[in-house]
Amino acid sequence: MKRRHLLSAAAASALAGVPLGARAQAYPTKPITVIVPFAAGGPTDALARILCQRMSEVLGQQLVVENVGGAGGTIGVAKAARATPDGYTLLFAHMGTLAVNIALYKQLPYDSQKDLEPVGLGGTNPMVLVVRKDLPARNLGEFVAYVKENQKKAQYGMAGIGAASHLGGLMLNSMMKVDVLEVPYKGTGPALNDLVSGQFDYMVDQAVNVLPQIQAGNIRALGVSTLKRLPQLPDVPTIDEAGLKGYEVTIWNGFFAPRGTSKEIVARLNQALVTALGDEKIRTRLTELAVEVPLPQEATPDALRSQLKASIDKWVPTVRAAGVKPQ
Numbered sequence: 001m002k003r004r005h006l007l008s009a010a011a012a013s014a015l016a017g018v019p020l021g022a023r024a025q026a027y028p029t030k031p032i033t034v035i036v037p038f039a040a041g042g043p044t045d046a047l048a049r050i051l052c053q054r055m056s057e058v059l060g061q062q063l064v065v066e067n068v069g070g071a072g073g074t075i076g077v078a079k080a081a082r083a084t085p086d087g088y089t090l091l092f093a094h095m096g097t098l099a100v101n102i103a104l105y106k107q108l109p110y111d112s113q114k115d116l117e118p119v120g121l122g123g124t125n126p127m128v129l130v131v132r133k134d135l136p137a138r139n140l141g142e143f144v145a146y147v148k149e150n151q152k153k154a155q156y157g158m159a160g161i162g163a164a165s166h167l168g169g170l171m172l173n174s175m176m177k178v179d180v181l182e183v184p185y186k187g188t189g190p191a192l193n194d195l196v197s198g199q200f201d202y203m204v205d206q207a208v209n210v211l212p213q214i215q216a217g218n219i220r221a222l223g224v225s226t227l228k229r230l231p232q233l234p235d236v237p238t239i240d241e242a243g244l245k246g247y248e249v250t251i252w253n254g255f256f257a258p259r260g261t262s263k264e265i266v267a268r269l270n271q272a273l274v275t276a277l278g279d280e281k282i283r284t285r286l287t288e289l290a291v292e293v294p295l296p297q298e299a300t301p302d303a304l305r306s307q308l309k310a311s312i313d314k315w316v317p318t319v320r321a322a323g324v325k326p327q
C-alpha cells in the first residue's frame, strides 16, 4: 500500500473510533459564511449581524456576513442552497425570499422546502408604512387619497420581486386599488437612504430598519402592519384600524443551511442561536427594534420548518389572489 493510502486508512479508522457527537463537537474549525440575500445596512443584514456576533462567541469561530443582494433575494438564496453542505456556508433569510416569492416567479432557482435545512428562527418583525418627510398626506386616509390622485407619478421603494417590502407594498397597493411605479433596490438599506432624501414617496419596510429614521424625524410613519400598535410608535395607528381593514403583514427571519448538512452541525448551530436569543443584551436590543424574540421551543429546526410551510400555505394563495402576475 502506498504511503498516502496508509495515511488515509489510518485517518479513517481513527475517525471511525470517534462517536458522531464528538466529531460534531470539533465543528467549527474555521470561520462560517452567512449569506444575507440583501444589501448591507438593511433589516435582514442588521438582524443577522446582531445574532451572528453572539453566535460567533458561542461557537468560538467568526460568523462572517456576506451580502449577496439582487433579484429580490433570490440570487443569495440560490447561492446558499448550492453551497457545500459542510456547515461553513449558511443563509439568513426571510419569508419573502422563501415563501412569498413562490407566487411571484415562474421559475425559482431553488425549492426552499427541499434545498435548505432549517436551523432556527431568528425573530419576527412588524412592518411600517413610511413616507418621505415632505409628502403632503398626514394620515392614512390622506395618503390613500394622495396616491390615488397621483397614480401616474407616485413611486414606492422595495427590495425586488418577492422581498418583504414588495409584499408589504403590493398588499397595500392592492387594497388601495392603485397601480404605482415600483423602484427596486438590492435591499431596503439603500432604499431607505433614498426615501430620506425624498427620491420616492413611500415604502413598507421592517421596523428594524425604519424606526431610527422615524424617531430622528427624517421620514414619517403613517401606519403599522400588525393588528396591534407598536410600543415604540404609540401614536401611529395600525393600517387596519386606520381604514384598510384586514391589512396584516409580519416578517420572520431564520437561519438555514444547504440541504445535506449533518444533523449534528444543525444542532450545534441551533444551540448557538438559542444561546444568542437568550442573551439579555441581545433581547433588549432586538426588543427596542420591535423584534419579537422567539422562545427556545419556537427556535427549533422543526419549528422553522413548520413556519416555512405555514407561510407558503398562507401567502402563495393570498398573493395570487391579489392578481400579481408571476414573472
Ligand code: ASP
Pocket: 038, 039, 042, 043, 044, 045, 096, 158, 159, 162, 163, 164, 165, 166, 186, 187, 188, 189, 205, 206
Ligand atoms: N428586508 C428587506 C425586504 O425584504 C430587504 C433587506 O433586508 O434589505 O424588503
